[in-house]
Amino acid sequence: MLTLDGVEMRWGDWRLSADLTVPGGARVALIGPSGAGKSTLLAAIAGFQDPDAGRITWNGEDLAGMAPAQRPVAIIFQDNNLFPHLTAAENVGLGLRPDLKLDAAGRAKVEEALARVGLDGLGQRKPGQLSGGQAARVALARALLRHKPIMLLDEPFGALGPALRAEMLALVAELANETGATLIFVSHEPDDARAIADQVILVAEGRAESPVPTDEIFANPPAALSQYLGSS
């Protein structure tokens, strides 16, 4: 399980506190108003931004001082972080080795990951020759290949249309089920949370709340959530 114990993030006067536990294998949506701190929270878990106070642990192990690459975490960002000059296969291969010196077994793993996300035969294309949905699949294949127990998604499918976004989220949920990974994703669409999250963390008014079962939180939304849903 992932535990945020007395975590505080600060930017100038801005503050976010988080005291919560995400069970291993959970599928959690982070929802809340723009600027509430959802990305900041993911950055703290991924190791891009140190907490100003508190501890983040995974199965009891403190992640402090661990570089992002060493953490039990794979993260996918909204722009998918693909290198335009590398092929889809090379972009995926970076998940195995940053120097791309892959042996036959490594190349086979890349092919396997590409096939698993539905990109069989498209490995030699550059990102510019792929659709938005296909590019998102490349990012997913790269994350998959890293075999990390926690997968973080910072609105990775925000630029896709609703049908494609739903399809990609369903694929992510399927992959998380297969690998047993703990999934934490940011979304501005309550429907995304309803579709694949079993729990929701509300990030609002300076706090990231403990996860609540998805059905429960939408059936009986706290004031900050009603306000956010009403204004979106």
Ligand SMILES: Nc1ncnc2c1ncn2[C@@H]1O[C@H](COP(=O)(O)OP(=O)(O)OP(=O)(O)O)[C@@H](O)[C@H]1O
């Ligand atoms: N590098 C930074 N330097 C200073 N302030 C920052 C930095 N990154 C984020 N912030 C501030 O932290 C607050 C939270 O930002 P964050 O991006 O985490 O919110 P969010 O909930 O993900 O928003 P959105 O839904 O719009 O993506 C904002 O007030 C933002 O301006």
